[in-house]
């Protein structure tokens with residue numbers, strides 16, 4: 001009997017909490033902060049420099065804000081574990097970022113004050129890259145375009161930016177994504193403007209179209225969250241059709257596949273002024289005002305609103321993420 005109890009005790013011991021994993025710094029003198037996201041992901045933040053003007057806690061808080069924005073948009077952090085390595089360079093703001101399935105590297109100006117970290121978009125942009133499977137080179141516009149489009153919306157959903165700021169930026173910047181002479185469509189034109197803002201504009205058109213077709217219940221947010229929920233992330237190499245078909249499943253049609261086919265090898269000159277007007281965005285000097293009587297005003301509002309519980313027939317398996 002005593003032997004049996006001992007065996008049971010040992011088995012119980014096997015089921016107890018595993019010893020907490022420790023993460024050694026990869027750089028000499030690096031300081032590691034292990035962050036746990038709301039969805040249970042582990043983000044290993046390594047600060048490799050000791051000459052930052054702000055204390056480590058501010059850099060931890062900056063990283064936590066980016067994680068919160070990503071989770072506000074996608075419903076969870078895209079990878080179970082990732083490493084964010086931060087180095088310093090001369091400067092007063094966040095200078096550079098790069099993301100891959102292996103982790104994120106960021107260069108932060110050593111004299112960057114807390115306010116510069118609060119304004120930073122770079123880390124959220126890089127974390128957005130973790131949420132999309134790696135695509136073939138000709139589809140780089142979707143990788144950069146989705147990160148460019150999602151980042152400000154994610155930060156707004158997390159309460160870090162206002163709707164006015166986001167739409168002011170969009171109306172100011174998106175003309176850079178329009179095709180110029182000689183353009184051969186998004187898959188065949190690798191200029192900076194078409195890659196970043198052409199891709200971002202495609203995402204905005206996709207968002208609006210998904211919402212038109214789903215009585216404003218499903219947008220790009222739910223579509224991209226569905227990809228993440230079903231295992232899509234930067235650690236996967238997927239054909240673009242697989243990503244778009246999975247995302248399309250959120251609304252139950254082929255909005256994204258059809259929009260991709262229309263833009264892949266054809267320069268599509270979107271009438272931006274009409275689009276802003278229909279969304280009810282009125283530019284006044286350097287700011288914007290909203291016209292809630294505009295035909296797509298409800299869609300404009302929904303893009304920057306956290307999704308509520310799904311209602312009615314638009315509820316589909318793998319739909320809006322639970323919050």
Ligand SMILES: [Zn+2]
Nearest residue numbers: 125129144147
């Ligand atoms: Zn990027």
